[in-house]
Amino acid sequence: MRILFLLFLAVFLFAKNILIINSYSIKLPWTKGELEGILEKINNKQNLKIFIEFMDTKYFQPTPMRMLNYYYYLKDKYKNINFDIVITTDDNALNFVRKYKNEPIFSNAKVFFAGVNNLKLADTLPKNVYAGVFEKKEPLVNLNFAKKIVPNLKTVYVVADNSNSAKAVMKEYKNAFKNIKSPTLIYLNEKNLENILETIKKAPKNSAMLLLTPFSFSLEDSHISYKYAIVLISQVFPHPIIIHTDLLANVPNSNVVGGKATDALTQGKEAGKKVLEYLSGTPMQKIGFTFEKANKMYLNVLNLKKFGIDAYALGYKNAIYVNKPRTFYEMYKEWIIGSIIIFFAVLMMIVILILKNIQLKKYNEKISKMNKELEEKIFSALSELKEKEKLLLHQTKVSAIGEMFLMVSRKIKEKLHKLLEKEETKEEATYILNKLTMIEKYFNDSSVLEFDLKEATKEVVYSLKDVLNEGLVEIKGENIYIFGYKNKFQQVILDFLYNMSKFQNEIEKIIFEFKEDKIEIHIRFKHFSKNLIDNFENVLNNELYYTRLIMQQYFCSECNYRVDKNSVIMEIIL
Structure with a gap:
């Protein structure tokens, strides 16, 4: 600290x-x-x-x-x-x-x-x-400049106000021009601008003006700005005006054409540099004074053009060109900038809209995908619901048939027991009773046991021998034993054969062939036709739906079929 x-x-x-x-x-x-x-x-x-x-x-x-x-x-x-x-x-x-x-x-x-x-x-x-x-002026340089731009120059007016600075500069010019005999030099050094205007408005044709210091002029006893003073001078003096101070190089609505002028900014910089030299340790005697170094040639391009002079053809090196013709950009700068701003604003809006559109498209695609997935789920749910309705309908149908069959079976059994008491009807009643008992097992017995698929099929065929044409069903192949619901399997065979009985006049043979991993059922038709196959496929797809479902649910089996020449081959994959 x-x-x-x-x-x-x-x-x-x-x-x-x-x-x-x-x-x-x-x-x-x-x-x-x-x-x-x-x-x-x-x-x-x-x-x-x-x-x-x-x-x-x-x-x-x-x-x-x-x-x-x-x-x-x-x-x-x-x-x-x-x-x-x-x-x-x-x-x-x-x-x-x-x-x-x-x-x-x-x-x-x-x-x-x-x-x-x-x-x-x-x-x-x-x-x-x-x-x-x-602030050393260069009077001879500016006089030569006047001669360059005014052919056959006859008269030069040297004009200044009456300030101390103006008097010093006027004295400097008179001293520089003391040996000049041509052109004629007229010195005007006073405060009242009205007197100067009265004199210069009579200027002859081949004239020019060297304007020294117009900063302290008065008009009607009131001080006026240097710019206004120059404008008034230009209105009565239609000839080139040459200046000696950079401040006057580009006064609007004037006849100022330029000149070798002292430059305010450069004057200040030069003075500032000398201060830095002193602060860095340089003795004052070595810093000294500067004269023409701060002067620069100024050329007013448009005003020179007004007098028929090309500023760029005068040959001055390192000249400073002012009042140049405005470029297209300078003329319409505000419009151009405004247009650019509007263009980029519109472009930005377009980009934002494109990005929003892309985002919206993604949202739409996402929504479309979600809708599609939802539709698929709804369709799947509806399909599943229809399947369940179909299953329920079939189960209800089978259950009703089973219950009705059991009820009828019991009543028939009661009557058969009475017939058994009579010798003449005993044998036939025993046969019918055995049949009914066998079929009851298809609907009542729901226990899991080991059974032979081939023998179970034979039992069903035997129970339907009065329904099916003789010799319609043939059973061959291996004896295949499995653990499962025998009554369910026999319901499948019973349901299948019951539906096939509708076509038994068109069917030549139904062959059950038991193999190690599957059961093949060959249905051979007497007269093969497309209409017959269409009806048959309708039975397989609809009437036997419950049959296929039982095989899937209780035996994990798949049921397929194919048409081969005049036959339909069903396969139950075990």
Whole structure:
């Protein structure tokens, strides 16, 4: 904790205090550009505390009394701060600091500047205290530019307001042009724009204008913006206007064609670089002053085209082209961006709909599958229910027949016992009684026992010999013994033979052949026909349904049949 406190204290004690004083308001694009350039360079430097002030001397003339009051304002505001560095933008701020340099607020500070027009200061400022960027114009370069774009140039108007900066720049231009005899140079340096407009509207045909500083013009005793001033000048002066400050390169509705101009952002960056050099340990004497380095050639493409000049054919290297013809994208930027947004919104909606459709399709497929499975289950359940109904009906039918047969059998037996008492009917009554007893076993006996399938079949055939045609049934093969319900097996044979008795006039032979693993029943027809087979298959599928079910339930056997020539062969797989 103590170490952190010491580090914080060290940072506070050794931090550099920087005061930036701007001659004009932050609302002025030139000042804004200079300040942005300075801050771009020094803002990322650690251990700097930066304070910013604006003098606003474009609107409030820097009179001695105002400057004194401004000094007292700063002195009171920053009475507890010792400035290590002061940075000024443009002439008025530098002149202010120079005047009060020996006062406590500025006495220990190194002074850096940008945008200064008074070039004579380069010879008088002490280089161990001052370093910066002069706003050195290039009058001869711009005069040659005017000659390039105005064939047979006759007259050049050099125009500026009457601010201190304007007076310094005007003096610089007059000095540069002192040996120029052609074209004719007319200097207009005053605050009242009305007087200037009155003069330039009489300009001859082959004329041009060098516009220096239009920032402090007044119209009808009121200050006007530089943009409005340039528009008014362009309305009465239908000739090329050449500028010396980047701020004026692209004023709408004007005749400004460009020129070699000082660049506010570059001015600020150059000043900021000099501050960093000093902070890195470079002596002030080696940092010095910069002049033309911050100047750039600006060409207004559309305004030059208005005067029949191709900006790109003038041959200036590294020129900055402004007011270029708008591309299709620039012209319809909002529409294009809006269309792109709408396109992607629609595309997104389509993608969402496609995904939803795919999802819906999957749901539908799932529902369809579930419906199909449900239908199959319902169909299976209905089929099973029908089978059970069919079974129940058959069982009821067989049960009713069995009960009825047993009831009738008992009554017949009672009468037969009476007949047995008579000698003449005793033998026949005994035969009938034995038959009835045998058939009763088919329905009553439900015990599991070992029995011979072949012999059990013979018993059934024997019990039906009065019903079946003689010789209709033949039994052959092996004797097969199994454990099971003999009465159930005999019910199967009885049910089968009973149903076959319906066709015995068409059947030539029924052969039971007992084998080790199955029983084959060959039904051979006298006259084979499709209609007969259809009727026969109906009996096998419906009437003998209970028969097949008993074999499956009690003997785990399968019953199948096939048609072979004039025969139907049934197989009971054991």
